[in-house]
C-alpha cells in the first residue's frame with residue numbers, strides 16, 4: 001500500500017494554460033466566454049488567482065473541463081487515493097527534472113532480483129541513488145516516448161543492469177528498440193504487457209498496461225507516460241485533440257481500480273481521475 005506524498009505535476013495555472021491551448025483561446029477569448037477579466041486570467045496562469053466558486057465553474061464550462069475536477073485543482077488540495085491492490089512490487093523512480101520530477105518505474109515480483117523497467121529517467125547518477133538494492137537485473141525496458149527526461153539513462157541502465165531488449169512506440173527514433181503498436185500484447189518477465197498507442201504529447205507515445213497472469217482480481221497497472229497525470233494531462237506538443245481522445249479512451253477502456261503510474265507527478269487511479277481530473281470529460 002502506498003500513500004502518495006509526491007507533489008502534483010501541475011497547479012491550477014498550468015491546467016488553465018493547457019486547457020486554453022486545447023481550446024485555442026487567448027486570455028481575452030476566455031474572458032469573453034467566461035465573463036472574467038483577461039488580466040485576472042493572465043494572473044491565474046502566473047499562479048495568482050482568487051476566483052470565486054462561481055467563476056471556477058464558469059471557467060470550466062468555457063473550457064469544456066470537468067467542473068468538479070477544476071474545483072479540485074483550484075482548491076490547492078487535490079485529493080490522492082491510497083494505492084493498493086497490485087499483485088507485484090512497483091518501485092517509482094523519481095528523478096529531479098526542471099522544477100518537478102520525471103518518473104521511471106520498476107516492476108518486480110518482490111522476491112527475485114529481476115525487474116521490468118518502464119522509462120529510465122533523465123540521468124544515471126540520481127537513478128543509481130534511488131535504485132532498489134535488491135534489483136540487480138532488468139529483463140526488459142519499455143519506453144513511453146523518446147524525450148531525454150524519460151530515456152536519458154538508457155545506455156547506462158543497459159550497462160549496469162542489462163543487456164535487455166528495449167521496446168518503444170512505433171515510429172520512435174530510438175536505435176535498437178523494437179516498435180510496439182496499439183494492441184500489441186506480450187508476456188515479459190512474468191507479466192502480461194499490453195500496448196496502447198496514445199499520441200498527443202508526442203506522435204510516437206505509448207502507454208502500457210501491466211498485469212500478472214493469473215491474478216485476475218488484482219488491479220492492472222497503467223504506465224501512462226506523459227498522457228495522463230494525477231490532476232492533469234501532459235503538454236499537447238503533437239496534437240491536443242488526439243491527446244484528449246486518448247485520455248477519454250483510457251478512462252473508459254480500463255477499470256476504475258487501475259493504478260496509474262504517470263511520467264510526472266504522483267500515482268493515482270483511473271477511478272479517481274474520472275472524478276477529479278479537470279480533463280476527464
Ligand SMILES: [Fe+2]
Nearest residue numbers: 147149226263
Ligand atoms: Fe515528460
